[in-house]
């Protein structure tokens with residue numbers, strides 16, 4: 001996560017103005033809501049004037065002349081203003097409710113789409129909890145501010161301005177004394193805004209960190225339980241929750257001090273005004289009606305002055321939410337579609353070539369820390385190449401360059417002589433499918449998971465019957481017949497990330513997903529590592545049949561996976577140092593012999609203890 005918030009140097013107004021594209025369509029109903037609210041305030045401000053008229057006119061005269069008509073009309077007028085205020089408040093609520101939720105929905109969708117577009121390197125850097133809190137909590141906070149806080153702020157400022165204007169115009173000196181009370185309020189509000197902004201941002205960031213800890217510990221619940229580290233997780237969570245609580249208390253304290261100032265200063269000013277008002281009335285420089293008008297108006301203005309504190313803190317919280325939202329939204333996706341994407345030739349067969357490829361992870365810091373350097377590798381169309389190398393040599397990294405999960409930092413990856421960066425990403429992903437060692441499944445049915453790479457609409461779309469056929473074939477090749485024993489067969493919804501399935505079952509579904517996509521190029525990152533030897537052999541046999549015609553790059557951590565391949569490429573210190581048939585490499589490459597013997601040792605000691613003959617001996621040498 002970047003340490004310097006991108007939006008923090010902007011003023012609150014400039015920061016919030018960035019919402020314009022999202023709120024544009026909601027401006028008319030929001031403005032309608034604001035006008036209704038202003039109308040309601042004016043109705044409230046009109047009532048004191050009727051009271052002044054009643055006191056000085058109908059009441060004073062009516063008592064003397066026993067004429068109650070003016071008084072009756074005044075009561076009707078107060079009632080009418082009161083009803084108008086209630087009606088306009090209800091109208092405001094109706095006008096702002098729907099646009100607010102629409103804006104929240106649009107911003108949430110835009111962020112989710114953007115997150116999908118951002119490169120894997122972005123997701124390596126940003127913790128999930130921070131993103132989750134931005135998508136959920138911050139946008140909820142923004143909606144509440146839009147439909148309530150913003151209107152309240154404008155309304156409060158307008159009511160105070162009009163109210164104070166009326167006071168100065170109708171009560172002269174008395175009004176000016178009341179206005180003088182606003183000076184310390186302005187200074188206090190300014191200082192509050194500066195302090196509150198920092199605390200508000202800190203609190204929202206800490207909420208994100210807390211969400212991240214919850215996400216991590218729920219995700220890793222099995223490991224925590226297995227190692228009995230639940231109490232450590234609780235300890236760390238408690239620490240973070242306490243820190244957040246302290247920040248929230250600090251925030252509430254700053255807020256409360258503002259509220260106290262906004263309550264106390266007008267009350268003190270009113271005390272002074274009361275003494276002055278009584279003196280002015282006593283010396284007949286003011287009528288009793290004027291005094292009633294003055295105090296009734298200050299009663300109407302007093303509420304918004306206190307509410308100003310709440311709407312200000314809501315506005316500052318909203319500003320932090322906007323900053324946090326745009327920190328993500330203003331991160332440009334590095335992996336973008338070219339302006340004029342090249343179409344793959346119609347007779348494209350899936351020849352992949354890596355030419356002088358270099359790659360360094362963004363956080364590597366120095367080019368010398370590149371994971372891959374000067375990599376040249378050809379994957380002829382329709383062949384299967386096994387990529388072997390010691391652990392950490394960069395095999396998975398190399399595999400991720402083909403479907404552009406990461407972009408090369410030097411050189412080129414070509415698919416049928418077209419640089420993969422010149423292809424539209426959806427086109428590339430239609431031709432290249434991947435199965436990872438650590439398979440991620442989604443909370444959806446088995447069917448939806450397996451058919452993830454088979455489009456229902458758009459280019460390459462296939463009909464329902466063909467989708468069904470592909471799914472059954474892929475499940476059969478991946479030896480994933482177990483799905484038919486699930487409660488609803490292929491329509492069974494698998495739990496979050498497929499955690500209700502075993503590791504081997506998940507791997508087979510991920511493999512089925514890659515096969516069902518019928519790609520021209522298949523990248524398999526050790527997709528059979530969790531399978532038992534019998535299932536692995538069955539999958540390997542069927543895979544060899546269906547891979548016919550598909551260009552396949554398979555990362556091999558086991559000798560049996562090498563058996564799948566026509567050729568083997570050896571990755572050593574970030575470079576391809578040898579390519580050839582298994583037997584040829586055994587004879588010519590000392591490093592290959594070393595890698596194979598370490599794979600075999602690993603295979604015998606970890607996977608199949610007691611096994612004297614490895615599948616590599618049986619199948620590769622055959």
Ligand SMILES: Nc1ncnc2c1ncn2[C@@H]1O[C@H](COP(=O)(O)OP(=O)(O)OP(=O)(O)O)[C@@H](O)[C@H]1O
Pocket residue numbers: 124361363371389390391392393394395396397398
């Ligand atoms: N997301 C990442 N950010 C930074 N460095 C990474 C990232 N992923 C991998 N690396 C580093 O890149 C190097 C190569 O990792 P890679 O996973 O490609 O190796 P590998 O050959 O597939 O290893 P293994 O056989 O253990 O799976 C390692 O030093 C690793 O620390």
